[in-house]
Amino acid sequence: MKCFIAPSMLSCDFARLADESLAIVKQNGADWLHIDVMDGHFVPNLTIGAPVVKCLKKHSTAFMDCHLMVENPQNYVKAFKEAGADMFTFHLEAVPKEVQIVDLIQSIKDSGMLVGVSIKPKTPVESLWETVDIPSMVDMILVMTVEPGFGGQSFMADMMPKVATLRQKYPELLIQVDGGLDQNTIKQAAPAGANVIVAGSSVFGAKDRGAAITGLRQACEASPALSEITHRSALERTARGKQ
Numbered sequence: 385m386k387c388f389i390a391p392s393m394l395s396c397d398f399a400r401l402a403d404e405s406l407a408i409v410k411q412n413g414a415d416w417l418h419i420d421v422m423d424g425h426f427v428p429n430l431t432i433g434a435p436v437v438k439c440l441k442k443h444s445t446a447f448m449d450c451h452l453m454v455e456n457p458q459n460y461v462k463a464f465k466e467a468g469a470d471m472f473t474f475h476l477e478a479v480p481k482e483v484q485i486v487d488l489i490q491s492i493k494d495s496g497m498l499v500g501v502s503i504k505p506k507t508p509v510e511s512l513w514e515t516v517d518i519p520s521m522v523d524m525i526l527v528m529t530v531e532p533g534f535g536g537q538s539f540m541a542d543m544m545p546k547v548a549t550l551r552q553k554y555p556e557l558l559i560q561v562d563g564g565l566d567q568n569t570i571k572q573a574a575p576a577g578a579n580v581i582v583a584g585s586s587v588f589g590a591k592d593r594g595a596a597i598t599g600l601r602q603a604c605e606a607s608p609a610l611s612e613i614t615h616r617s618a619l620e621r622t623a624r625g626k627q
Contacts, residue, residue, distance in 0.1 A: 385611070387604035388580045389597050390416035390449050392562070394431060395536075395584030401436070402443040408587070409446045412594040413601075416447040416471075418562070418582045423454040426478050427533035434463035441468035449473070451502065451562070451582075453532045456480060458488045465495040473500030473526050473560075476515065477507060489521045500560070502526035509546040518554055524580065525550055529573070530563025536585050539564025544576040551577025551609060567599050574607035 391414050396404040408414045419437060424430035437448060450469040452460060457474035464472055472492045479485055492499045499522050503512065509527075516522055527546050530537035540563065550559050561578040566586035573581065581600050590596035604610070 385579050387574075387601055387610065388415040388558075389600050389604075390414065390418035390560070390580060390582050391587045391593075391597070392418045392420060392582050392584030394420040395588040398432075402440060404588075405440060405444045405446060408593065408597075409444065412587075413597050414446075414587075416449040416580075417444070418449045418451060419469075421450055421452045421454060421460075422533065426455045426475065427453045429533045434460065434467040434469075437464065437469060438467035447471070449500075449580075451500070451526065452478075454478060456483075458483050458491070461488075461491050461495055461497075465497055469497055471500050471524065472497040473502050473524065475502045475504065475532075476511060477504055485515050486517075486521065489516060493521070498523040500524040500526055500558075502528060502532075502562075503546075504528050505531060505540055505543055509549050512550075513553070518557065522557075524558035524560055525554075526560040526562055526580075527578070528563055529561050529565070529569075532563075537564055539566075539569040539572075541569070541572055544572055547573065547576040547578050548609075565600070567596070567603070570600050570603040574604040575609050577607075577609045579604060579610050 391408050405417050420431055422429045422431040447470045449471045451473045455478055457478055489499050501522050527543055529540045529543045558580050559578050560580035561573045562582035565581055565583040587593055587596045
């Protein structure tokens, strides 16, 4: 199974966002750009939104993996589609009770974006398949390995049983982990079954960013949990992110 390394742009120099995004893909070998969108309500931090993604898209052909940590994610589908997002990941916990999750997912799919669903550390993994038909409707599940909101937090190893359960139940699914991933914690995440690795501080804070990305990729691809699994063909287009 292919592994995707998605550096979190939250850890880059925002004053040089376009240059940083180009370099991390073209020079350092990343596959995706992971873009953390926070509204200051769902999480206690405020970052960037669709207008910045739209501007960034003018400078980069990289796959835009947009992680929306916002209330009422259904209100942002059109804006992020128009901005050029490739993956729209929303939090299960952020969807209002009056909104049907299947309708939200369908609206994302109809817009042409891939669909990701994320859960926070305290959310049971079972809530995912109790809510949506994962194999037919969802392209990726994001298991947060820190409390969402800020970069630089410590990896929560006790989230790995969630990843292992998902990998066993859905062997062809993209499973992303986000929070505290580095050369050491990847050795817990990849064997559990994670194949989309978000890393912020450990990549942008490294003296050699390319080597940091290569190390994460090698550890991921060496995992026995992923070695004999093949992606659904519908997801192979994500490989275009590495340009």
